[in-house]
Amino acid sequence: MKNIEVCTVEECNSLGKKVLTIDGQEILLIHSDGEYFAVDNICPHARTRLISGRVEEGTLTCSNHGACFDLKTGEIRVDKIDEDLLEQIDVDNLPFGPLKTYPLQITNGMIVITV
Numbered sequence: 001m002k003n004i005e006v007c008t009v010e011e012c013n014s015l016g017k018k019v020l021t022i023d024g025q026e027i028l029l030i031h032s033d034g035e036y037f038a039v040d041n042i043c044p045h046a047r048t049r050l051i052s053g054r055v056e057e058g059t060l061t062c063s064n065h066g067a068c069f070d071l072k073t074g075e076i077r078v079d080k081i082d083e084d085l086l087e088q089i090d091v092d093n094l095p096f097g098p099l100k101t102y103p104l105q106i107t108n109g110m111i112v113i114t115v
């Protein structure tokens, strides 16, 4: 595990979302409602990039089929999954796992991600 300074808080605030490539891994940095989150940029359902997803109320919804993930835990929010996707899957036996999340901290105005 290592800590990496990725950008300033101001830069993240102005962009809202930013894709980072760290050791070949795409990580999505998100600023929402005063909080910061770092998650994989690739949806675990069918590998769509999540940069185009919708962020609201601490969740990220994939733009492809509507899977919704909790930004803190990466767990799937079944209560917010798109109805079309719900009809295709068994919610008691989800065919894909949670979204990977990364711890982060803010140090001297810099966002530091642990990978």
Ligand code: FES
Binding pocket: 043, 044, 045, 046, 047, 048, 062, 063, 064, 065, 066, 067
């Ligand atoms: S690829 Fe993200 S929900 Fe299907």
